[in-house]
Amino acid sequence: MAAQTDDNGPAIPAAIESAWGLRDRPPKGPRPGMSVPAIVDAAVRVADADGLAAVSMSRVAKELGAATMALYRYVGSKDELLMLMVDTGYGPSPGPPPPGADWRSGLTRWAWAEHDALRQRSWLLHVPISGPPITPQQLGWMEDGLRCLDGTTLAESEKMSVLLLITGYVRNEATLTSQIAEGSQAAGVEPSEMMPAYGRLVARLIDPARFPALQRVLAAGVLNQDDDPDDEFTFGLDRILDGIDALIRRRTA
Amino acid sequence: MAAQTDDNGPAIPAAIESAWGLRDRPPKGPRPGMSVPAIVDAAVRVADADGLAAVSMSRVAKELGAATMALYRYVGSKDELLMLMVDTGYGPSPGPPPPGADWRSGLTRWAWAEHDALRQRSWLLHVPISGPPITPQQLGWMEDGLRCLDGTTLAESEKMSVLLLITGYVRNEATLTSQIAEGSQAAGVEPSEMMPAYGRLVARLIDPARFPALQRVLAAGVLNQDDDPDDEFTFGLDRILDGIDALIRRRTA
DNA sequence: GCTGTTATGCGTAGACCATACGCAGAACTA
């Protein structure tokens, strides 16, 4: 439905038009009492306060002092609202790499910026993403990431793959640490006790004869200490950057 | 609630006891008409056929010819059922690496096994995972992954980080390709036309002056060709393995 | 200034969803 075609090619989904500010208000009819950005901000406020699960259309409407169904004049569906929330939630991209920076320090900065955004707004991880990035800020992040690789000899398609690799890693790492935080909160346990408790549980369940390697990990106390999540993040990121480094050297040589 | 403690330490969540087969049937009362595995199998069948969104308690009950509320005698909540579904859905782990295999070929096989499992059951990606792996098959995968690194000089904690890195990558890559598939199906477009359509949309939205690097990617036709997803997967995996290789060499030297 | 058009705000209602609770009856123990 709504697959109408105009002079400029296939139709752009309403949510995307909203995000890019391409929607022109029709000259007739009453003044709108709300605006898409106001609704998105309210939804983000709810998510910040009570998590993504608390974001229902009625809750957002209540936040604005409006009726539930009034929102549907501005966003086509809840999924559309979620998409706009993500664009707002990530915030502006970290900007192009400082002049003179090499690709590695540039991408490190880029990865940490996403890391920080996801740490601040862990609900972003719970939004079911339904496609490649298309909103303005998302593409801004992409642009800044690509610029980090500007001086390298990588092919354009390889640059893209590299960014995908890193952003995937950042999301993944953020998901894991946020799960620990949420799990500990749900169970009423200290976050620092979460991993040890997990270790004890695994130790109780597994038969050492069938899980010897796992048993060795447990015996080494890997799960007992709660190491700094930032160190864990750095470790993985450095591995990936090492791998990219190997590729770049090969392409250069 | 239900935080009772017995002789063997803190209580094990009911779902985990189910998964490990630790629940002994009480001697009194009527014979159960169903079983946890039967329910989980039915739920998996529904997810395979109509996706995770179709998995509701009533739908699963209908699949079994039972009443909705009857299921709650076997699983404590829908989340519990989902957890058991994941354990079943992944299937058995690929087994330990063939004797004599080096770590790299072992982990490649391991990564591809998860890749294949996720490709076959893309609904696994939509299950909101809520903690570290604790079910039998999940820990089996972990065990097999660890064994691939048995001969290396890595610390136990590093082995764990390496597995986390790889499994995260596999999930991420699978998520992206499944999104393309689902998106094209939802839009009624050929999957091979998905990326070009995306490229055209981006091209129409962005201002080349503000997104020069992105513009260059588009001009290079990166998004126009639909390259083999398996090649894309191999590319990222090789980057990560290169990074791990660098670490192992450093540790060995 | 009047009229027709169009858009907004939003009330109502429908179709789902998970699940708390309680009761009838089955299967066991003593």
Place this chain on the structure above:
DNA sequence: TAGTTCTGCGTATGGTCTACGCATAACAGC
């Protein structure tokens, strides 16, 4: 046979998203 305990499941509650339609407000053109 009596008592206990567990199963199956009907009912009901409170939540979700959103399709539909109506009253009203604001503009365009005459």
